[in-house]
Amino acid sequence: MSIEPITGRYITVEVEGAARRIYFEEAGQGRPVLCLHTAGADTRQWRHLLNDAELTSANRLIAFDMPWHGKSLPPEGFETEEYLLTTEGYIETILAFIDGLGLDRPVLAGCSMGGRIALQLAALHPEKFSGFIAIEASDFQPAWYDIDWFHRPDAHGGEMGAALVSANISPYAPPAERANTLWMFMQSGPGVFRGDLSFYTKDDSLVARLPQIDTSRTPVHIIVGAYDLTCTPEDAARTAKAIPGATLSVMDELGHFPMSEHPEGFRPFFAEALDKVSKLEVAVA
Amino acid sequence: MIENFKRIQATLAKSPHLLRLGRLFSETVLIEVDGDEYYLSFEKGHLTQIEQGPSRKTPWRFALRTDAEALGKFWQPRPEPGFHDIFGLVKIGRGRIDGDTLCLVKNLRFFKEVLGIARAQEGVSA
Numbered sequence: 001m002s003i004e005p006i007t008g009r010y011i012t013v014e015v016e017g018a019a020r021r022i023y024f025e026e027a028g029q030g031r032p033v034l035c036l037h038t039a040g041a042d043t044r045q046w047r048h049l050l051n052d053a054e055l056t057s058a059n060r061l062i063a064f065d066m067p068w069h070g071k072s073l074p075p076e077g078f079e080t081e082e083y084l085l086t087t088e089g090y091i092e093t094i095l096a097f098i099d100g101l102g103l104d105r106p107v108l109a110g111c112s113m114g115g116r117i118a119l120q121l122a123a124l125h126p127e128k129f130s131g132f133i134a135i136e137a138s139d140f141q142p143a144w145y146d147i148d149w150f151h152r153p154d155a156h157g158g159e160m161g162a163a164l165v166s167a168n169i170s171p172y173a174p175p176a177e178r179a180n181t182l183w184m185f186m187q188s189g190p191g192v193f194r195g196d197l198s199f200y201t202k203d204d205s206l207v208a209r210l211p212q213i214d215t216s217r218t219p220v221h222i223i224v225g226a227y228d229l230t231c232t233p234e235d236a237a238r239t240a241k242a243i244p245g246a247t248l249s250v251m252d253e254l255g256h257f258p259m260s261e262h263p264e265g266f267r268p269f270f271a272e273a274l275d276k277v278s279k280l281e282v283a284v285a
Numbered sequence: 286m287i288e289n290f291k292r293i294q295a296t297l298a299k300s301p302h303l304l305r306l307g308r309l310f311s312e313t314v315l316i317e318v319d320g321d322e323y324y325l326s327f328e329k330g331h332l333t334q335i336e337q338g339p340s341r342k343t344p345w346r347f348a349l350r351t352d353a354e355a356l357g358k359f360w361q362p363r364p365e366p367g368f369h370d371i372f373g374l375v376k377i378g379r380g381r382i383d384g385d386t387l388c389l390v391k392n393l394r395f396f397k398e399v400l401g402i403a404r405a406q407e408g409v410s411a
Contacts, residue, residue, distance in 0.1 A: 144372075144375075144376070145390075146387075149387060149390050155391045159394065160390050160391060160393060162394070163390070163393035163394035163397065164372075164390065164393060166370070166394070166397065167369075167370035167371075167372040167373060170369070171362070171363040171364060171369050172363060226366045227366045227369060229367070229370065229372060229373050229376050
């Protein structure tokens, strides 16, 4: 028998004028590090890092399910609403969660759409954070698929979404973790993956904001997997180049969901990122 | 190439979990390799017929067009980035998907896992 150190609780905050009951998990003590999941998934993607005793000895790792995802219900009245994530709503949710929990300038670590919004926050609300770890994150990619495929009455959007995103998982990923990673996509609610992708593939407002990011005050470290077809190393390199002072690491044997698909392979890159952010933080202080 | 498709056919026939995934899949798929046509006909998940082209009279639902070197890399135990998935082949310009893409996407897990049957195991050549 084993009981993990991760604890889960709920917090209710107001976003876009209405209550959102948000599920979050955390483990560890020390500097707060807020971890954002990818599109079509949830907090479980971070379970390995939250269970990493060495990382949590100096870091309070916190991850929450975005409304509509995992154990965070959609807002009241959702049954007549089309879910479409927006940059503004996403930012408001993250800031409301930080304020609700009373977090003092956490490091923000986001993957995929979480990495995209991390860079938006680096440009628009840097004072709220001490650093940014943007994983599989880039300025913008239009969809190479039809996002409407993933919400239709005659097929299972989650299963189709999982089959599609499996293209982004590295062949080095242990089979069990590949399967677990895909399972989360299969479980996402009807239209949720599509609604996330609407944000990810249609809003290009970050492109013009990248040069505004001041990495001398809030460091930005980008990490990308070589097997990521959605955010390729070229996409991440282009993005890093557009942010003066941003740093970049390429993971040769990983894909788009590194913390979930191959936690052991990802761990050193995440530890390095936390270290980089700390060193820069000290330098700024 | 035909040998690989025959291996896929034989392995699929004894893979209940794949047959369950493909139980609603009864379509013909064109795999074109260096211009050579291979028509794979599925019936309720079983690969019932492998027919080599050229053919102008065989209807197909969707097609994957690629080259032998790219497909060889795809079938390595741990393919290089881009060669690890059919959409990767498309992304790096070594493959093309034509026809009813939605049909492919609805059956994507089945199709990818079936095509991956010919992938060599670690330490065994394809």
